[in-house]
């Protein structure tokens with residue numbers, strides 16, 4: 103088993119997009135629909151295509167971007183004056199729709215809360231709650247992490263906490279030719295279980311929902327608790343995304359179960375802040 107964070111990257115420039123809609127889809131998710139005229143970065147991608155998302159801080163009157171190509175974006179961003187430098191965070195595309203003159207992209211933001219105060223924390227989660235149609239963002243395409251070539255003809259097992267759920271949906275919809283697809287999906291509350299856009303084999307993904315229902319429980323903890331009961335796809339492909347201690351635990355469990363090297367992969371999407379322990 104290997105931990106893989108490498109991506110297939112289609113090189114593109116930092117691109118300006120506009121918020122078309124902001125919708126609270128369930129208690130822990132706000133869906134932001136973005137639009138722009140140039141659909142180039144989204145063609146032929148699907149799966150878990152992810153983006154660097156540049157957003158305006160609340161004290162910034164307008165959005166400034168590290169304009170230019172993917173190469174060197176970080177240096178350009180670092181060199182921006184602190185007063186105008188945007189917040190940058192990583193997000194997955196849940197869905198893409200094409201029209202004659204524009205493209206629409208859905209991104210699902212987890213509204214995560216401080217386990218002690220209960221307040222919404224994180225600049226991106228807070229932005230998702232306050233943004234409005236017409237607001238601008240910058241996006242930089244980062245390509246795919248899921249390796250579809252390893253899924254062909256095989257039994258696929260997807261594991262994700264809430265941050266990985268949008269990616270699982272898009273993977274399931276993009277995947278064709280897998281022998282079977284199972285998903286173990288962890289969400290904060292019962293109300294966060296929602297209809298999925300999986301169209302794999304006409305919606306044949308076998309889904310097991312796990313719910314924490316405890317503000318103090320760390321995301322990923324329900325999957326970690328369920329690991330001893332998981333049946334691994336012996337010659338298949340397992341892929342896990344979410345909180346780092348969960349993805350590490352999945353990696354270890356799959357190794358112990360004897361999953362062949364490279365056929366079980368993980369990507370840590372976020373880590374708890376050190377201050378919190």
Ligand SMILES: Cc1cc2nc3c(=O)[nH]c(=O)nc-3n(C[C@H](O)[C@H](O)[C@H](O)COP(=O)(O)OP(=O)(O)OC[C@H]3O[C@@H](n4cnc5c(N)ncnc54)[C@H](O)[C@@H]3O)c2cc1C
Pocket residue numbers: 152191192193194195209210211212213214215223224225226227228264265266268269321370371372373374375378
């Ligand atoms: C490739 C990739 C794809 C991703 N796709 C998505 C996606 O589609 N949707 C999505 O919501 N997230 C996604 N993430 C995770 C997202 O980038 C992080 O959760 C990010 O830290 C959120 O930024 P923030 O400004 O809200 O919080 P930050 O300012 O980064 O963090 C503030 C505090 O909140 C904690 N924290 C951060 N995220 C969470 C969380 N989810 N739950 C609980 N506590 C948290 C931090 O540890 C810190 O203490 C993805 C990450 C990667 C690497």
